[in-house]
Amino acid sequence: MSPTLRCLGTALILLCSALRASATQDAALERGTAIIDPLxxxxxDRGRFGLTRVLMPERSANIPLTNDRLFALPSMAPVRKSLxxxxERYIANHKANLPNESIGIGTSFDFQLFDRTLLYSPDTRFVLSGIVNRMDRAYLAEAHCGEIRLIYRLTRTAVPETSDAASPRxxxxxxxxxxxxxxxxxxxxxxAITCATIAQRWLAxxxxxxxxxxxAQKLTAKDGPLDLVAPENINRIETNLQIAHAPKSPVRDFRTDYLMKVFDYNAQSASFEEAPLENQIDRERLLADETLKRDFKxxxxxxxxxxEFDRGTVLIPERFLVKGAVAMTPVGFAPSDLQPAFGLTQGEGxxxxxSEGDVVAALKKAA
Known part of the structure; x- marks a missing residue:
């Protein structure tokens, strides 16, 4: 397949793994889409939007929820096991695929792992760092008017005293x-509250x-946008962990790997259960299973x-999706197995x- 068609084919497939990005990272946020004022x-975070009150609303005290207690909650047991x-799977895959590059915790290793003990430590916790209005995702369930995302950043509560100033984040x-x-x-x-009412509150x-x-008081007032954000409306949690990074070396360029997971809330079991990522296809299964490959095509x-893909509202059937993905960056534009859809188009495996004909025909129909 020619390079041009390969790029077009990859763009067609990457609907399953690409997120829309803004033209520039420093572009101003649209009015009413996010709360980012740090104060x-x-x-x-000190009140009802701290993780304690969000995950354990029955508690009235605003005591910060440290990670040792967070992952001891019965609702979080499946999350801890999955992570x-x-x-362990990431380490095993690395040793199998890159046996000549060491992996471990600390700067002496080629691939420097995230120290997992920090995730379950009494000296770390997740701190509220942003609230995002995603009413544009109402196409998933119109009755719910889209989504609101509470974004928490893992932070040290006790920064070690060393000669190097360690960031708490x-x-x-x-x-x-x-x-x-x-x-x-x-x-x-x-x-009854309508979607229009919610949108008006966010715009205001x-x-x-x-x-x-x-x-904060204005946002949580009876007519504020956060007044309607309540624990009983939780749908899922999403985690994004920089699991490892490799500094630039004589054998490779700088690389950072991010582990992404999703856990749906099961009200019956009162726990968060591993779920497919809605925009990440399971490349390995697709390439190995002829029936699945044919159905996906x-x-x-x-x-x-x-x-629906052209409108940005396509919903990929769960049978084609993966329950955990490692996003590697940077990967560049040259075909590479670091790209999530590599191998799915002719000429890449x-x-x-x-095939080339499939891509050409699809593009003609879309023209």
């Missing part, structure tokens, strides 16, 4: 994803010029699914899913 976030399994985030509108959401007068919040405690090239 207001600190105040919210531990992925950690650690390379992991935990997102609590909630329905923007609960099943029985009503306003102060008892009237975007016009606020205050900061700190004053802003038919699904992806279906005109209806292609139109002996068992491709899509």
């Amino acid at each position: 207001a976030l600190r105040e919210l 531990d399994d992925e950690y 650690l390379p992991m985030t935990l997102n609590v994803v909630l329905k923007a509108k609960g099943d029985r959401a009503v306003d102060g007068g008892g009237a 919040a975007g016009d606020l010029s205050m900061t700190g405690v004053e802003l 038919a699904w992806l090239l279906d005109p209806k699914n292609f139109r 002996g068992s491709a899913v899509f």
